[in-house]
Amino acid sequence: MASGIAPSPQPIELAVRSQGLDKIFPNGFQALSKVDLSVSKGEVVVIMGPSGSGKSTLIRTFNGLETIQGGHLEVLGHHLDADNNQKVVSRIRRHVGMVFQQFNLFPHLSILENVTLAPIWVQKRDRQDVKERALALLDHVGIREQAHKYPSQLSGGQQQRVAIARALALSPRLMLFDEPTSALDPEKVKEVLETIRALAAEGMTMVVVTHEVGFAREVADRVVFMDEGTIVEEASPQTFFTDPKEERSQLFLSRIL
Amino acid sequence: MGESPRSGSGSRQLLLRIRRGLFASPLDTVITVVLAVLCGGGLWSFFHWVVLQADWAVVVENVRLYLHGRFPVEQVGRSWSWLGLLGALFLVTLMPARMLPRPVLRLLPLLWILILPIGLLLLAGGLGLEPVKSRFWGGLQLSLLLTLGTVLMALPLGILLALARRSSLPLLRWLTTGYIELTRGMPLIAVLFFGQLMIPLFLPEGWTFNRVLRAVLSLGFFVGAYMAEDVRGGLQAIPRTQLEAARSLGLSPLLTIALVELPQALRTALPSLANQCVASLQSTSLLAYLGLIELLGISRSILGNPDYLGRHLEVYIWLALLYWAVCILMTSLARRLERGLNVTGHH
Numbered sequence: 001m002a003s004g005i006a007p008s009p010q011p012i013e014l015a016v017r018s019q020g021l022d023k024i025f026p027n028g029f030q031a032l033s034k035v036d037l038s039v040s041k042g043e044v045v046v047i048m049g050p051s052g053s054g055k056s057t058l059i060r061t062f063n064g065l066e067t068i069q070g071g072h073l074e075v076l077g078h079h080l081d082a083d084n085n086q087k088v089v090s091r092i093r094r095h096v097g098m099v100f101q102q103f104n105l106f107p108h109l110s111i112l113e114n115v116t117l118a119p120i121w122v123q124k125r126d127r128q129d130v131k132e133r134a135l136a137l138l139d140h141v142g143i144r145e146q147a148h149k150y151p152s153q154l155s156g157g158q159q160q161r162v163a164i165a166r167a168l169a170l171s172p173r174l175m176l177f178d179e180p181t182s183a184l185d186p187e188k189v190k191e192v193l194e195t196i197r198a199l200a201a202e203g204m205t206m207v208v209v210t211h212e213v214g215f216a217r218e219v220a221d222r223v224v225f226m227d228e229g230t231i232v233e234e235a236s237p238q239t240f241f242t243d244p245k246e247e248r249s250q251l252f253l254s255r256i257l
Numbered sequence: 258m259g260e261s262p263r264s265g266s267g268s269r270q271l272l273l274r275i276r277r278g279l280f281a282s283p284l285d286t287v288i289t290v291v292l293a294v295l296c297g298g299g300l301w302s303f304f305h306w307v308v309l310q311a312d313w314a315v316v317v318e319n320v321r322l323y324l325h326g327r328f329p330v331e332q333v334g335r336s337w338s339w340l341g342l343l344g345a346l347f348l349v350t351l352m353p354a355r356m357l358p359r360p361v362l363r364l365l366p367l368l369w370i371l372i373l374p375i376g377l378l379l380l381a382g383g384l385g386l387e388p389v390k391s392r393f394w395g396g397l398q399l400s401l402l403l404t405l406g407t408v409l410m411a412l413p414l415g416i417l418l419a420l421a422r423r424s425s426l427p428l429l430r431w432l433t434t435g436y437i438e439l440t441r442g443m444p445l446i447a448v449l450f451f452g453q454l455m456i457p458l459f460l461p462e463g464w465t466f467n468r469v470l471r472a473v474l475s476l477g478f479f480v481g482a483y484m485a486e487d488v489r490g491g492l493q494a495i496p497r498t499q500l501e502a503a504r505s506l507g508l509s510p511l512l513t514i515a516l517v518e519l520p521q522a523l524r525t526a527l528p529s530l531a532n533q534c535v536a537s538l539q540s541t542s543l544l545a546y547l548g549l550i551e552l553l554g555i556s557r558s559i560l561g562n563p564d565y566l567g568r569h570l571e572v573y574i575w576l577a578l579l580y581w582a583v584c585i586l587m588t589s590l591a592r593r594l595e596r597g598l599n600v601t602g603h604h
Binding site: 063064065090093094096097098100102104105106107108117118121122166167170 | 498499501502503504505506507508509512516517520521524
């Protein structure tokens with residue numbers, strides 16, 4: 001107090017901020033209603049909820065795979081609303097990596113080509129640099145030896161790790177994971193979660209839709225529970241898994257734990 | 258007794274299989290014998306005719322005509338060069354990929370495109386070669402030129418039409434759908450007739466328009482409509498999730514088509530596209546009825562020669578062999594492509 005100059009409070013930088021987000025599919029189904037969610041830089045947010053609760057739809061709005069019908073969305077400083085501008089969306093996609101449930105690797109390209117495709121064609125970077133970095137990334141996720149194979153020759157777990165490397169090749173500032181382990185054999189789940197955990201340890205901002213309670217407990221800074229297109233509860237993992245406030249959260253946890 | 262079928266010797270096993278497959282019951286035996294007598298008799302009389310009764314002079318004495326049509330005798334080396342280049346390109350492409358140096362492998366698609374202008378130059382003349390009018394082109398040389406020209410025109414056209422047919426612009430979509438449906442609804446002979454006989458009537462006085470080019474244009478527009486549907490089928494087989502992956506990586510719509518959709522769609526469509534290529538070769542024979550002396554046309558005019566009166570059978574068997582040989586080459590090329598492009602999904 002005596003020193004006189006109070007440090008001005010550092011504003012927490014947000015990676016994602018959604019306000020009153022509405023998503024209505026063309027068939028009239030309202031997948032999201034009035035969703036407010038903020039994700040700070042460096043934060044790991046895990047979204048849980050029963051199927052059909054809108055959790056995948058929510059993160060798909062973050063990189064413009066789903067348009068929004070109401071509300072406002074700010075991703076890495078770019079603003080999106082209902083009259084979704086394609087230019088803004090493509091600017092957002094340059095900095096947001098996404099990993100899908102079904103991996104979605106390109107079957108006609110080798111593992112290495114899958115990883116180098118976007119850096120070469122979207123970022124127009126030097127081929128040799130891109131290739132070296134891609135090999136380093138594949139090394140990082142433990143599949144450098146398979147670089148010249150094709151996706152169909154790899155196991156599900158390996159394919160998903162390639163998909164993560166492919167998303168990382170664009171040096172994203174935000175990573176979205178849409179049920180990354182749901183399509184995997186149980187014994188392959190661990191290797192993929194390890195990769196995501198390592199990424200979190202490096203300080204990557206991540207939003208992860210998953211049913212893996214153990215993973216959420218250990219890695220998440222915050223758990224968001226959704227049901228019927230709305231956010232029901234937000235809490236730290238300890239609080240959420242041991243002392244959920246809402247009845248719907250309790251019901252959900254009683255089913256999966 | 259006690260001897261399992263597996264332990265028997267090879268020939269014994271064969272005998273057992275023959276007995277089980279062909280002579281299992283009295284009725285089977287009767288059917289087998291009757292069919293064997295019919296087939297054997299047919300084959301016997303066919304070979305008897307081929308060796309003893311047929312007069313192959315009509316083929317042997319006219320090999321030059323079958324291959325080059327009425328191409329001027331003193332220039333026939335040029336026609337040979339074109340056939341030779343095409344044959345060499347076929348053989349190189351059919352070689353196992355690992356036996357070819359990388360640069361050659363990369364150049365192959367370009368060579369297949371360049372072979373057409375090279376062929377045109379060799380046949381038509383120019384650049385120091387004496388000009389030869391297109392009405393002197395003919396025989397196998399012309400059939401292959403027509404086929405290659407048709408395929409090289411129809412494939413890009415088919416791809417563009419397939420893409421336009423799923424465009425988000427309604428007008429473009431309606432126009433291409435209309436074009437494809439209309440073309441598929443017309444008999445090819447009518448399209449060729451229009452191209453060969455009607456177009457010249459509509460052109461201003463004094464304009465001429467090479468009739469080989471007219472034929473290639475008509476065939477190309479026709480086959481292109483069919484290829485468009487094959488490519489469209491390939492595009493539809495791509496899961497939506499592939500497009501989402503491409504979009505989330507920031508690929509523009511154009512890049513998504515070029516790098517993700519078309520490579521996959523063309524792999525899927527390859528067997529049907531190969532089918533269209535073979536059909537194009539067979540379709541060129543219709544031009545014989547419109548005054549082009551390609552393989553069938555020249556054969557008809559050879560048969561018109563009183564020396565070879567009544568030798569239809571010999572000529573048509575020979576033609577069947579020639580067309581069949583070219584088809585075999587084309588289909589083996591397609592199989593080679595299928596393997597090289599990993600169509601089956603395994604490496």
